[in-house]
Amino acid sequence: MVEYRPIPEERLDEFEALWSYAYRQLDDHVAPDDTDRRIEPARVGEQRGVFDGDELVAICRHHFLRATVRDTTRPIGCLASVATPPEHRRKGYVRTLIESFLDEYRDREVPLSALWAFDYPFYDRYGWELANQYAVRECPPEALSVTTEHTGGEFVRLYPDEYERLAGVLADHGAPYALSIERTEEWWRERTFRSRGADPHVYGWESDGELRGYLVYTIESDDALLDVSEIAFGDPTAYLQLLRFLAVHRSQVDRIRLRGPVDDPLVDLVDDPAAVETTVHPGASIRLVDVESVLEGIEYPEHAAGSLVLGVDDSIVDWNDEAFRLDVDGGSASVEVTTDAPDATLGIGALSQLVVGYRTAGGLADAGELTVDDRETRTLLNTAFPPGEVFLREEF
Known part of the structure; x- marks a missing residue:
């Protein structure tokens, strides 16, 4: 009998092994019994699987969050980690998985679903279509020296227990955008402050004790690259201060990479717009569940x-x-x-x-x-x- 159901605690290692096979390079494979090399425990989000009898033949993970759509906030199911081992592909198990979790979403009154497609045409067939684009901007750090004014504020390192301060900044920065997510405490702690590789640095700029902007980034020494995975700010002054913070890394890295919305004004702020290389990429996909x-x-x-x-x-x-x-x-x-x-x-x-x-x-x-x-x-x-x-x- 084929059945969709939660992954029991005692089989999470099996879930992670299937995820590892599908999403990690062969030379970085994590065996289910190799606990010293475990990258990420399969505990974040809710794990589901399709079982044929007792055999796990397809998996996925759901993050149940809330997102803005047309000035309202609605529950959204964020789908991840869809995988089928090669011996069970092309047998209809993924369709069973999708039909089943859409039933679950509707039962739980979750009317929206989002995912990052590994293959856009594949998910188009199941009703998910591109929801947005995002931009990656790369430049030498000195190009970001757009201001030297301190304006009375200071840079501070931020820690997981301070996630509520970051949440306020993120809400301000995300207000103009549809599909801005309200993160849970688990998301802040386990996804923002943690990584499958090296945990990122999180720094912010505060003025009079108020956090007004923050950065989440890693430094790749081999490539002399500072890679900003997230930047959020509540006002233009805070943005300029965050750019100033990045610019002071000129003695440490050769390049700064920032990921953000397509309409970010960075190119209009720098002295030399040609110094900023911008590429636009397809983003997440969206589907109405109900x-x-x-x-x-x-x-x-x-x-x-x-x-x-x-x-x-x-x-x-x-x-x-x-x-x-x-x-x-x-x-x-x-x-x-x-x-x-x-x-x-x-x-x-x-x-x-x-x-x-x-x-x-x-x-x-x-x-x-x-x-x-x-x-x-x-x-x-x-x-x-x-x-x-x-x-x-x-x-x-």
Whole structure:
């Protein structure tokens, strides 16, 4: 019998061995009984597996957090560590895994799912579509000498017990972006302050005792690189101070690498924009788990008003594979399943992109991913779902 269920405590070593086989290089493989070389205990998040009888044939990990979508905060399931050992691939176990955990999410009233795709077309088939892009900027440290003013503040080293101070800064910095995550204490302690390799350094800039910005980074001595995995700040002054902190590493490293949102103003702040090499990368993918719950639970522009029937194609779960009447007025909406003919039709992945603000109805229609019967319907969709900046910074 094939069954999806939690991984029992006594089989977490087996879970980690499967994860290691799928995600680590061969020369860095961690055997399940090699406790001295264990990189990360498989205790962070919630582990699930598909069992064929008693044999573990597919695994995944869920992080249950909260994320902003259209000025509301909703539960989100962050999927990670999907793996199947080679002897069990191409047998439908991953589809069973996906169908099963989407059932679990809906039962737990988790209406959204996000993941970092190892292969975007693979997850497109199951309804996850790209939600955002992010930028990697690299430059010599001296390029970041944009200010020498101390403005009365100071740099301080930060520790896991201070995570609540960092959370406030992160909330301020993430406020303009959809899919900003509210991290749990476990996430701060086990994912922000810890790493599968060397634990990162965490430093902040505070003024009058208030933390106004922070950096999470590692120093790769062999490459003379300071690699910033996270930068967050509550105001422009704090950002300049964090750049000044990075610039003082000029005697230690040759390059600074920063990962952040595409609209970060770094290139406009430095004296020599050409000194900053910028590459843009595809980010996380998003999927609506429960269309009705999401569409009723988000905020709409006050000036958006009207009614339409939205036909959704979802080949994985039947509760989304319906036509929904959407009545929008006064910043909210009512949603109900209907047998009326759709005014507009799209797939679950395209709808997910539309809802979070990554793509517009007009853009989806022009790309052939949204079928719209008339101009009035297209106008209402564009008005109800305006584009916005999306940045999901957490990797899982």
